[in-house]
Amino acid sequence: MGKKLIYIVEDEENIRELVVYTLQNTGFDARGFSNGLEFRAAVLEKVPGLALLDIMLPGEDGLTILKSLRGDPATEKMPVMMLTARGTEYDKVLGFDKGADDYLAKPFGMMELVARVKNLLRRAEECSGVERGAGEYNLGGLSVSVPRHSVAVFGEPVTLTLKEFDLLECLLKNEGIVMTRDRLLSSVWSYDFEGETRTVDTHILTLRGKLGRCSGLIQTVRGVGYKIGGGK
Ligand code: CA
Numbered sequence: 001m002g003k004k005l006i007y008i009v010e011d012e013e014n015i016r017e018l019v020v021y022t023l024q025n026t027g028f029d030a031r032g033f034s035n036g037l038e039f040r041a042a043v044l045e046k047v048p049g050l051a052l053l054d055i056m057l058p059g060e061d062g063l064t065i066l067k068s069l070r071g072d073p074a075t076e077k078m079p080v081m082m083l084t085a086r087g088t089e090y091d092k093v094l095g096f097d098k099g100a101d102d103y104l105a106k107p108f109g110m111m112e113l114v115a116r117v118k119n120l121l122r123r124a125e126e127c128s129g130v131e132r133g134a135g136e137y138n139l140g141g142l143s144v145s146v147p148r149h150s151v152a153v154f155g156e157p158v159t160l161t162l163k164e165f166d167l168l169e170c171l172l173k174n175e176g177i178v179m180t181r182d183r184l185l186s187s188v189w190s191y192d193f194e195g196e197t198r199t200v201d202t203h204i205l206t207l208r209g210k211l212g213r214c215s216g217l218i219q220t221v222r223g224v225g226y227k228i229g230g231g232k
Contacts, residue, residue: 003029004049004121009039009065010083011057015106019052022110023117036060040068047074050121053100055084070099070162077162079124081116083108099162101189123187137172139229142214144172153214163188164207167200168228171218176230178221200226 006028010016016032023030031048033039036059039051051069055062062082069075081102102120104113135146143152146169151158160168166188171179179187181197189199204226208215217228 003027005046006030006050006052006117007033007039007042007048008052008083009033009036009057009062010052010054011035012054015054015083018110019113022114026114028117034058036062036065039065043069043075047078050079050081050117050124052081052083052104052117055082066100077124079120081120135169137175139172139175140214140217142211142217144168153212158210158212160207160210163203164210167203167207171226171228175228178224178227180225184225 006023008016008019008023008030010019010032011034013034016034020030020032031042033042035057042048043051053062053065057065062084066080066082069078069080079101080099081104082100083104083106085106101124102116104116135144137144137146141154143155144150149165151160151165151168167184170184170187181200184200185197204218204220208218211217219227221227
């Protein structure tokens with residue numbers, strides 16, 4: 001396996017260079033960009049295995065870049081970690097809801113950055129049904145195809161957001177097993193910060209709403225978490 005390619009968009013030269021240097025020295029191929037324009041040009045040439053996006057940037061900001069990555073089939077599944085000085089819980093949730101996979105608040109240590117990058121890349125591989133050669137599920141009227149990224153309830157197509165889809169996929173892959181909120185959080189959001197479990201509840205709520213007649217498949221296990229299938 002070749003070196004994983006990682007792009008970082010960061011206008012602060014010191015941070016950018018340090019991150020590129022660190023990643024290069026931990027077995028990755030890293031390239032730094034000071035703005036969204038340069039980054040987009042590079043992505044058109046080659047889609048990286050992971051992107052690190054600063055939020056506050058001159059010109060296009062990191063969240064706008066993220067949104068456009070998610071809107072493009074070539075990059076919609078690319079793991080993205082947001083880097084930002086704004087560290088409030090609100091901003092974290094905002095980042096996730098716009099489709100970021102992880103969030104790292106500045107100032108961060110290089111060891112932590114590398115650990116998070118490795119974790120995110122590992123999760124991206126684990127959660128990729130295509131690479132596992134599996135990903136077709138049929139359960140009580142619910143049909144999910146991970147390779148085609150499609151969901152149907154009694155034959156009627158349902159549109160899910162990426163996170164809702166990942167959440168559903170994670171539950172299906174662990175059919176009959178109770179998944180704790182923390183575990184879902186770290187599998188789907190690759191985020192192990194405690195106290196953000198409400199994010200899981202919110203997404204379960206919208207997911208159930210969209211699954212309509214199949215909403216009952218997702219069972220709440222009081223005080224523990226959620227599971228799909230496997231009886232009551
Ligand atoms: Ca910045």
